[in-house]
Amino acid sequence: MQAAETTKSIRKPTNLSLDSALLKEAKMLGINVSRSAEAGIAEAVKLHKQRKWLKDNARALASSNAYVEANGLPLERHRQF
Structure with missing residues (x-):
């Protein structure tokens, strides 16, 4: 809810x-x-958006993870850690 606190928002009864x-x-x-109540609703909205994003992008994430498992990280040789 930090963004809502830093910007002026219109409050609605x-x-x-x-x-x-x-x-x-x-x-x-x-x-x-x-x-x-506003803080609780903001947290519920945030969690809902996170779950929706994960659901909407599950295939892309699985595909990316499968690629890395099969081939390793694309630029792994340049990692310094």
Whole structure:
């Protein structure tokens, strides 16, 4: 969520249904529920995008890994480690 914090974003009021006991505890602890919900949603979006990218690119990754297994790294002789 760092990118969202460094740029000005338009905030939109939203209604959420939350567990009442959890909401009460969060308020007692002084937790900013809106910011915490936003952080949780941002993390869920990030994870979803990661999984989707891996799924969408699975064939290319498998092909690349198979090539390296069969032939080694293309410029391996130039590696200094």
